Every structure is written in C-alpha cells, then in structure tokens.
Amino acid sequence: MINLAEPLKIAYSSIISNRLRSLLTTMGVIIGVAAVITLVSMGEGAKSYIMDQVGSWGVGSNSITIQPGEENSHTIEMNMTYADAQALRSKVNNLQYLMTEFVGRGRVNYGKKEYKPGYTLGVSADYPFAYKQGAAEGRFFSHAEDAGRKRVAIIGKTVARNLFGEFSPLGENVKINGVGFKVIGVLEEKGTMLTYDMDDMVLIPSTLSPLVLGTNKIWEMFMTVNSEDQVPQAVQEIKKILIARHKKEDFHIHTQQGLIDIINNILNAMTGIVSAIAAISLLVGGIGIMNIMLVAVTERTREIGIRKAIGAKQRDIFFQFVFESVLITMSGAVIGITVGTLAAWGIMDWLKMSAVIAWGAVYMACLVAFLVGTFFGVYPAMRASKLDPVEALRFEA
Amino acid sequence: MKDNIVVRITDIKRTYYMGKVEVNALRGITLHIARGEFVSIMGPSGCGKSTLMHILGCLDRPTSGDVKLDEVDVDELDDNDLAEIRNKKVGFVFQTFNLLPKLNAIENVELPLIYAGVGFEERRRKAAALLETVGLKERMYHKPSELSGGQSQRVAIARSLANDPSIILADEPTGNLDSKSGEEIIRLFKELNHKGITLIIVTHDQEIADHSKRIVRLKDGLVVSDESVK
Numbered sequence: 001m002i003n004l005a006e007p008l009k010i011a012y013s014s015i016i017s018n019r020l021r022s023l024l025t026t027m028g029v030i031i032g033v034a035a036v037i038t039l040v041s042m043g044e045g046a047k048s049y050i051m052d053q054v055g056s057w058g059v060g061s062n063s064i065t066i067q068p069g070e071e072n073s074h075t076i077e078m079n080m081t082y083a084d085a086q087a088l089r090s091k092v093n094n095l096q097y098l099m100t101e102f103v104g105r106g107r108v109n110y111g112k113k114e115y116k117p118g119y120t121l122g123v124s125a126d127y128p129f130a131y132k133q134g135a136a137e138g139r140f141f142s143h144a145e146d147a148g149r150k151r152v153a154i155i156g157k158t159v160a161r162n163l164f165g166e167f168s169p170l171g172e173n174v175k176i177n178g179v180g181f182k183v184i185g186v187l188e189e190k191g192t193m194l195t196y197d198m199d200d201m202v203l204i205p206s207t208l209s210p211l212v213l214g215t216n217k218i219w220e221m222f223m224t225v226n227s228e229d230q231v232p233q234a235v236q237e238i239k240k241i242l243i244a245r246h247k248k249e250d251f252h253i254h255t256q257q258g259l260i261d262i263i264n265n266i267l268n269a270m271t272g273i274v275s276a277i278a279a280i281s282l283l284v285g286g287i288g289i290m291n292i293m294l295v296a297v298t299e300r301t302r303e304i305g306i307r308k309a310i311g312a313k314q315r316d317i318f319f320q321f322v323f324e325s326v327l328i329t330m331s332g333a334v335i336g337i338t339v340g341t342l343a344a345w346g347i348m349d350w351l352k353m354s355a356v357i358a359w360g361a362v363y364m365a366c367l368v369a370f371l372v373g374t375f376f377g378v379y380p381a382m383r384a385s386k387l388d389p390v391e392a393l394r395f396e397a
Numbered sequence: 398m399k400d401n402i403v404v405r406i407t408d409i410k411r412t413y414y415m416g417k418v419e420v421n422a423l424r425g426i427t428l429h430i431a432r433g434e435f436v437s438i439m440g441p442s443g444c445g446k447s448t449l450m451h452i453l454g455c456l457d458r459p460t461s462g463d464v465k466l467d468e469v470d471v472d473e474l475d476d477n478d479l480a481e482i483r484n485k486k487v488g489f490v491f492q493t494f495n496l497l498p499k500l501n502a503i504e505n506v507e508l509p510l511i512y513a514g515v516g517f518e519e520r521r522r523k524a525a526a527l528l529e530t531v532g533l534k535e536r537m538y539h540k541p542s543e544l545s546g547g548q549s550q551r552v553a554i555a556r557s558l559a560n561d562p563s564i565i566l567a568d569e570p571t572g573n574l575d576s577k578s579g580e581e582i583i584r585l586f587k588e589l590n591h592k593g594i595t596l597i598i599v600t601h602d603q604e605i606a607d608h609s610k611r612i613v614r615l616k617d618g619l620v621v622s623d624e625s626v627k
Contacts, residue, residue, distance in 0.1 A: 013499070307508070311480055311509050393491075
C-alpha cells in the first residue's frame with residue numbers, strides 16, 4: 001500500500017513556499033508551451049478564417065473547378081472553349097450548375113468618366129447560383145440573354161461607386177472596351193477576400209467575350225453537382241469527356257477537397273516546425289528543472305535526513321521529489337496554455353480574425369509536460385531517496 | 398511471555414574508512430536495556446557514543462555483531478524495513494531539535510504518523526493530545542521560528558512519541574538549551590519514564606546523567622563502566 005496523496009501534498013506545499021523559484025524553474029516550459037499554443041491557435045483560427053472566406057465565396061464542397069493547362073505546368077495553354085462547356089453540360093450526370101468564365105481587362109466609360117475594374121468577366125447565367133452572389137439591385141441576365149448575346153452588364157459595388165457615386169446605375173448606358181452595354185444590376189457586396197476586392201468587377205454574358213474581351217478561350221469552368229459524394233464520379237466523367245474531345249489531358253481539375261488538403265498541408269507543416277521548436281524548448285526547460293531539483297535535493301539534505309530518521313522510506317522521499325518536479329512542470333504547462341491562448345486571442349483580434357482553442361495542442365502540452373517532469377525528476381529523486389540518513393542528518397546547509 | 402529486554406546488542410563493532418584511514422568507532426560493545434529503563438550513555442567526544450546511538454536507532458548498521466530491538470533481529474532487515482522500525486519502534490530527540498521549519502508544531506508532530514499511514518483526523522487528534530502532554534497546547538499552530546528552544550525541544554519530544562515507540566533516543570537533548578529550559582526538558586523526560594517509557598540519553602553532562610537510573614560510560618569504542626545511579 002503506497003499512499004501517494006501524502007507525498008503529493010508535501011510536494012505541493014514545498015512549491016507553494018518557494019513560489020518565485022518554482023516559477024523561474026518552469027519558465028522554459030511556460031515559454032515553450034505558450035509558443036506552441038499561440039501558434040497552433042492562430043493556425044487553427046487562420047484555417048477557419050480561410051474556410052469561411054472560401055465558403056462565403058460560394059465555393060461549397062460539392063463544387064468542381066476545371067482550368068486549362070496541365071497540372072503543374074508553367075505555360076498555360078488556353079484551349080477550353082464554349083463547345084467543351086456545352087458538351088459537359090449535356091453529358092455529366094447530377095450536374096447542378098456549370099458556369100464558364102472568360103477573363104479580360106476592361107475599360108468602362110460612362111459619359112466622360114472612365115474606370116478600369118479589377119476584373120471584367122464573361123460569365124453564364126448560372127453565376128448567381130454557382131457563386132451564391134445575386135444582384136443587390138436590379139437583376140441578373142438570363143440564359144436566353146446570354147445565348148442571345150444581349151449587351152447587358154452587372155457591376156460590382158466598387159465599380160458603381162466610382163462611376164455613378166450615389167446615383168443608381170440601373171438602366172444607364174456604358175461602354176465596355178468601346179462596346180455599348182446597359183447596366184441591369186449591381187452585385188451583392190462581398191468585401192475583400194485574401195486582399196482582393198471582390199466588388200471591383202464587371203460581369204457580361206459569356207457569349208460576348210470574343211467581342212469585348214477578345215478571347216474565346218475559357219479561363220475557368222466552375223460547376224456544382226447535387227451532393228458532395230457525387231464529386232469523384234463527376235470528376236471521372238469530366239476527364240473522360242474532355243480527353244475524348246482534346247485527345248490529351250491538357251486541363252486540370254480542382255475540387256474543394258483538394259483545396260482543403262492544400263491548406264491542411266501548409267498548416268501541418270507549420271505545426272511541425274513549431275512542434276520541433278517546442279520540443280527543443282521543453283528539453284532545455286526539462287534540463288533546467290533537473291538542475292534546480294538537484295540543487296533542491298542538496299539544499300534539503302537535512303530535511304531528507306529528518307524525514308528518514310522518523311520513518312520515511314526510500315519510496316516516500318522518491319515520490320515527494322518526483323511529484324514536485326511533475327507539479328512544477330505541469331503548472332508551467334497550465335500557465336503556458338493560458339498565456340498562449342490569451343496571446344493568440346489578442347493577436348488574432350488585432351488581425352480581425354478569431355483564434356480557435358487548439359484542444360489537441362492543449363492535451364499534448366499537458367502530456368508532454370507530465371513526461372518531461374517525470375523524466376527529469378526521476379534522477380534527482382533517486383539521489384534524494386538513496387541518501388544515507390546519518391550523513392544527511394549531519395549535513396549543514 | 399514477552400522478553401523484558403527491549404535492546405539487546407551483542408559484541409558490535411563499527412569500522413569507518415575516512416579515505417584510506419581505518420577508524421574503529423566501536424570495538425565490541427554488548428549492552429542490554431530493559432523495558433522502562435532510563436539510561437545515560439556518557440563519554441568524551443570521539444568515544445563512539447554517536448555511532449552507538451545511530452546503531453541503536455537503526456539509522457546505521459554495525460560492521461559485525463547482533464542488534465535486537467524489541468525482539469526484532471535488525472541485521473536481517475533491508476533499508477525499507479529499517480525505516481519502518483525507526484518509524485514504529487524508535488523516537489529520536491536531537492540536540493538541534495531537527496524540526497522542519499516550514500511546518501508548524503502540530504504538523505511536525507504528525508510527520509511520523511503520516512509515514513505510518515495514519516489518516517488525517519486520527520493523526521491530528523493524536524498530535525494535539527501529545528502536544529498537550531508536553532505542555533504546548535497553546536502553541537500548536539506556531540512555526541519552529543516562533544518557538545523558544547525549550548518549546549522546540551518539547552515539540553520534538555512530542556514527535557518522538559507519536560507512534561508509541563519502544564525506545565526514545567535523545568542525543569544531547571539539552572545541549573542547545575539554557576539551564577532553565579534544560580531542567581524542564583529533564584523533568585519532562587522523568588515524567589515520561591515514570592509512565593513506563595524506555596529512555597536512552599547520550600550526554601557528556603554529569604548533572605543530566607545523574608537524573609537517570611543507569612549510566613553507561615564509553616571510551617575508545619568500548620564500555621568502561623556500567624552502573625546504577627543511587
């Protein structure tokens with residue numbers, strides 16, 4: 001019968017009566033744990049921020065993006081056409097929306113005013129559904145208007161503000177790259193995503209891209225299927241159809257899963273580096289703890305002698321010192337977790353994002369601190385427990 | 398029938414090595430102490446009385462010879478068993494008191510009870526009763542730094558009694574006290590002995606030895622005289 005509660009109490013009161021020293025002893029652990037918790041919490045926060053941004057952009061987990069050019073190729077061969085899009089539209093199963101996107105630079109003139117939006121896009125009528133961004137004022141153009149090459153345009157808030165100020169642009173006539181258009185809608189505001197102003201753009205029917213943007217090559221096709229688990233099958237079908245048409249795989253397909261994987265890979269690599277730094281910091285902290293514990297054993301030789309004289313067994317002394325080491329280290333971990341979480345919140349708040357408490361890292365920090373405390377506490381505790389009581393009693397501090 | 402002899406040591410020798418020099422601290426001591434005795438061990442410094450006390454208290458082992466404490470053959474025990482013997486059968490009183498400075502009086506008295514595995518309430522009750530016995534009822538929650546030398550020594554005596562030991566070993570118990578406090582401690586020892594507690598005091602002070610019932614004199618690691626006090 002080993003009573004562990006008593007050595008634990010003795011260890012606790014010893015730490016309490018040496019507050020400052022205990023705090024300094026565990027400083028290495030505090031700093032190591034705080035650094036990890038801060039960075040991991042910020043990483044998790046950044047991840048959920050990115051996911052939110054991506055989600056608000058309308059890109060759901062059931063979406064598929066097709067871009068021209070081979071994967072990882074440096075030269076992009078623009079070789080997807082409207083006809084490819086039509087083929088996919090008629091042959092891919094479970095298709096919800098398919099949106100073609102032609103990209104170019106535009107120059108918009110309204111009377112004497114001129115403005116160059118960030119993007120001028122030729123898109124199909126599915127745009128508001130695919131990207132979950134409709135018209136805040138006015139309306140979007142229809143499939144019939146797209147097919148009929150109607151000269152209608154929808155503009156972003158930034159464009160509207162620059163050309164029309166406070167006035168409504170609806171029904172106004174503008175020229176885009178010299179071609180006359182009628183403004184029929186203003187897009188819902190999206191704000192900034194990853195530094196791009198999502199409201200600084202003009203949308204025109206995709207069929208007018210050759211005329212206005214000077215291109216009949218699709219920049220990107222964005223499609224959605226009915227549900228997430230139909231994505232892999234749809235990807236296979238798209239590959240088959242496009243390879244049959246092009247005789248080679250000169251395009252690449254992104255799914256949301258792919259994007260999530262990339263973000264996760266980056267964050268995991270960051271976490272790995274941080275963990276390595278933390279491991280070194282905890283190792284150094286652990287050595288510091290062992291050093292102080294050895295000093296404490298020497299300093300308290302007489303106490304050990306007294307305890308042994310009145311009946312403490314080796315294991316009583318051993319557990320007293322191991323517990324002291326573990327308690328100091330664990331306290332350091334708890335302080336480090338608190339400091340790290342507060343720091344992460346502070347920094348993320350300042351960055352206008354929110355931190356996420358990284359529970360995995362919290363549990364890990366506690367576990368590692370426990371192991372460090374045990375590992376570096378065992379040797380000093382062994383020394384203490386093996387002291388000869390006669391020698392120890394004779395010891396003068 | 399229980400043996401009335403509580404300490405039975407036979408021809409014990411203890412040799413140290415200080416570097417390469419052999420020191421024969423004890424050179425063959427035989428001593429029997431009966432239950433309820435009050436024995437003084439005297440002798441000049443270096444005569445081996447501290448070594449003898451360490452062996453009697455199971456803090457140390459002889460190089461050769463037999464030690465029997467309360468019918469237990471100490472030679473056959475390992476370090477942990479010795480710790481248990483010290484805890485249950487021996488009470489130490491030291492010249493420098495050896496209280497733990499961070500604990501108050503009652504916590505110091507509780508220490509041997511903690512190592513004996515006695516629960517909190519039971520040991521509080523017992524420690525309080527012992528402090529009352531030694532006349533420190535009003536000082537239970539004082540730290541050693543807030544107690545006088547005489548009071549500290551009485552806490553130490555209460556601590557030595559905690560597990561109802563077979564013997565109390567006192568090493569120069571009045572050595573660090575003024576004469577008035579010293580007399581009080583001796584009076585306390587006599588009272589305890591009167592209640593049947595076996596006392597062994599190591600001292601070089603004849604006046605203190607005169608209060609005991611038997612004086613054993615050592616010189617150069619041997620017993621030179623062993624006589625009753627009239």
